[in-house]
Amino acid sequence: MPEQYNVSCPMDCFDLCRFLVTVENNRVTGLKGDPDHPLTRGAVCAKARQLITRHHHPERLTQPLIRTDSGFSPISYEKAIPLVADKLDRIIRRHGPTAVLNYTSAGYGGAKNGIQNIFFNALGGDSRFTGSLCWGAGMAAQKYDFGQARSNFPLDVLNADLVILWGRNPKVTNLHLYKLLTQAEKKGTRIIVIDPNESSTARRFGNHIRVLPGTDGALALALCHVIITEGLTDDAFIADHVLGFKRFSKTIATFSPERAQKITGVPATTIRDLALEYSRTPKAAIYPGYGMQRYSNGGNAVRSINALAAITGHIGYSGAGIHYASKSMSPYISGPEARSEGWVKDRRTFPAHGLGAFLAQADDPPVKAAFFFCANPMVQTPDLTRAMAGLKQVEFKVVFDQFMTDTAACADLIFPAATVFEQDDIFTTSMFSHWINVSEQAVKPPGPLIPEFEFYLKLSAHMDMDLGFSSSREFLDQCTEPLISALKLANDFDGQDLEELGASYARFSDHDIAWHDRHFATPSGKIELFSHRAAEDGLSPLPEYFAPLSPSATYPLRLLTCHTVSAMHSQGMMDNTGLPEVFVSAHTAETFGLSQGIEVEVKGEGGTIKAVVKIDDAIMKNTAFMYQGYWHKSGAVNFLTCERVTDMGGQAAFYEAFCNLSPAG
Template identity: 35%
Template sequence: MTTYRSVCPLDCPDACGLLLEVNDGRVKGVRGDPEHPYTRGFICAKMRHYGPLIHSPERILTPLKRNGPKGSGLFTPISWEEAMETIAGRWGELIARYGPEAILPYFYAGVMGLLQRNAGHPFFHRLGAAELQRTICSPAAEAGWQQVLGATWGSDPETIVDADLIIIWGMDPAATSIHLMSLAQQARRKGTPLIVIDAYRTRTAALADEVVLVRPGSDAALALGLIQVLVAEDLVDKDFIAAHVTGYEELCRILPPYSPARVAELTGVPAATIINLARAYGRARAPFIRIGHGFSRHRQGGLAVRLVASLPALVGAYGKPGGGALQSSGSGSAVRLEAITRPDLRQGPVRAINMVQLGQVLTGSLEPPVMSLYVYHGNPATVAPEQNRVLVGLRREDLFTVVHERFLTDTALYADIILPATFAVEQEDLYRSYGHFYLQRTRAILLPPGEARSNWQTFCLLARALGFAEDIFRRSEAEMVDVLLQRVDLTPEEREALAAGRPVKLKSAPGFVTPSGKVELMGPTAGLPAYRLPDDGCLAERYPFYLLTTPAPFALNSNFRQLAELREREGGPRVLVNPDDCRQRGLVEGALVEVYNQLGSCLLQVQASNDVPPSVVVAPGVWWCQHSPGGRNINSVVGDDLTDLGGGSTFYGHRVAIRPL
């Protein structure tokens, strides 16, 4: 048995350090690396099943060509040579007729390594394909943060143990960031109160000192109410504001309508709770706010994050040990990706297509139309909103779809060509985190099974098939990781540690990285942060429930759904409903019900839960259509409307009705 150091490659802020025990070419055990300063030797329940996932007998081991109707799962094995010839030939025909912008890459966060995740950029830039706007997760949160703080990194989560008040807003770290939760509990044992603000009682709420339940989509109003109390009761840090903040006076002028009484009407949070929360925050020495993505996935999600990110500036918490806010670590600026993404390979401007609206793109009247889709480390048939429309698009006989995958996912079933993909342990990469400040290099510790190839290797093959002569397409993975590391600010000792697979902490820029060098409450393009009531009166009558689509304990997005054991442990697709709502609508515990709205419907199993407020329902996880009764999952009732900032998804901004079958 040999033990190797590695990193969890999945879309999680913790980017855990791993120790993999390998014997005879197989992963026999996965555990946390106790020498990782942030993740400190423990991992989530999902990653303990990483070995069975890697060695699953259901892995795709050779290129496949469709020989039946789209969606049927009927494929014939072919060689890589035939696959490359087929793709290059079809793309050549499409480019000649429609131009290269008729080809659309679709990808997101199936792997988070900086090389493999971005491996397609130089190829598609050189090809001249349409540009994918990767907006499905957090662009509204990022845009809201940037309006106030620019490129400033978030507060170091390791300092949370020094906070004297912790607020977790719109996040469930007990499920999605367990190491942050461990640090918060460490602070709590020292007497630091932990307050959770969310739309229902999450697993994190069960570990908190106080839970503030806010009406879905009204977080911006709550933040304005807190700001109003801070200003009215003179709980702001005027010295910090004078030295480090712009736009304070302008912000104050829009506060009068947001009295505690009015905000209570808008949010469902009692006025006394708003006042007490503002007072506790304003009187704390070093309060820390962890800003989640959940409440940014509404139509005013960017505004909400912008206002929450302003709170620490008002009380002078930014810069205090233990204080401030973390939306994302911001450490992406430490590694310059242009060496991989190569925007200089573009021949000229190309059209940009928002991934949230893939269904519209594939079924609408774009000119030129999208005639080919290349999917890698993504599964849009499962995860994209407007699922019914997406599936109609994927069934188009004139759409040439290539999927680079490890399993026959919902999306792969609609492919014309499938290319076998590797796992992270079978390729080289470099990882950073969006939840902490550590960088770590990984090596290939297993040989790929069958004919599986990594993203980087596959795009190099495609480049050769299309006759691209640029040197970048002839470089190895190890060479490309070395190129990435050349421009990172590291000491010789840190470079040696990285080469050995150990984590190294990145260094943030001092001060506030904004045009003014200060926190900008009212930046030049930000406008007045006014909250607007959602315009869903008619929908509310027909569809009385707010829908929340939340993380699941034994899956990460659509990952790990391949394992029957984990599907069984989770119990299948379900919907959590308040017991009073169940009684009023005749919903029986454990029974299948139809969840529906104007977009579509899906079948879910009822679970009565007092954690869910009346008129709210929660659908945990995103299940493959293959594993869902009726062949549709919760995204069949989620629309492709965009957020106010960043063009992000509005997964938490929809209403549904429920009826028994």
């Protein structure tokens, strides 16, 4: 008889969908959205449906592999675990723990994702990255302005009269926000999209404002200028809840719509109209995306957008707010990993955008071992040529993955990764959802495969290490006990254990409206337009605009590398063997002598790949648009990029990339 299990989507996505998974004879046969979940409501995206394809894929790795002179050969866990232990012991005894690179990312979003960090903390330390390849500049902006990132309950968008999607394309990256917006539109909500390109979301809702790439901050400051000069600020809110308004007003006194038009390409009349509409619509919400903070000025751009809510008072009530991210559940389940930080004796860090530089330059000690977990940096990190050259110098490389990715192909030892269907876990990874997902194990792993969490339990036992727990259930209980206690204290849950939590749709109802008490998590307790924290970090205390980098004669096109609707980064790209597409406007195609469907060389500052031309006037002229995530066998876009960083948050400035196009010879 078929059985049904509650399983969470494991991907690093806004929505954190909950699935109902059907199993027959230890085989996953079906997946659908949980119709009773308040957000998922039965709907799942193409990326989620692909999870079953990945799970059953004939090329999926199911046993450990070791590099030999003739390629990769199978090795048992019984032999591989002592090998790893011996290598680590030898390297750490000679060079110390920082000779080991611990590279963990968000390819899997469960609490068990932290097991590799806990292991290396228990081992005494490591080398690991700080900053982000995703959202770091915007998160730093939230810290400086509000103290932390919070957003209203997702369904609250239905209460807004005006929604501004600023560099956000939810039809591709945030399905359930998109569905909620279609409902909101039917009841009269006006939806405006600010984006350099006419995204699929912009086409759906209209009201599209094209802004030149990297100039979002200038647009936001000009909007603030209009609101202030027209006397449309909320003076009572500012007096009680905003720090630094007078100084902020002085800095933008000359940032007129006419000045901003020259910078952004947005007509001054459009800027004025938008400023008046936003300030005069009390229930106005802004949803910034993450692409617009991937420029060298990205953090300041987000701070400038935050300022709009501060000066109008459009925050702290239903239908309003700045919705960059929300992590209301995550702090409660991080106990085991947070505790393990106290075990660290030595740690070396490097910026997330600079893996290649770090591997090349680290010499005290050099990196002797590298462990890659929930990550495929040989596709996703900037300047792949430099990163791959650096990785070749590393003596011992271990990769955990479900497939022979481009990172796995560089390894000396590969351990197969379990799918989400093969292990129990808890998930709070969404940047949008306010719920927790307790995910059940639906099937047993294939053959000899040991889930990564169990691998590290076995490795730590072999090395006589105590991680603070000895089983999956003990770990999950340690994670959820503080959360359950907090939910019960808030009268949002009346259960006792993990099973009851999993059967519920519990959330913190007090978090439904971000900053409803108007007490912000900054040192002053106010929104800080003037941030002493930013000043202490060597930044301007006030939001500021400075121009992004410009194209050159050699690389005359700005390159934007965005998400595809069908895959989460490189996950799901394993079957793509054709060339990637490069999208350009008809104007750009004519300028460069290109025609539809021809093969071209895309030459970037980091290297060259081939692609097929697609002419599409949704793309801004003088810009090339490509989807990221393609593997080397097709053409990875990060062979084109360089190791550049944003103004704050250690975010990789992926959109400060430039290229040239020429017909392939």
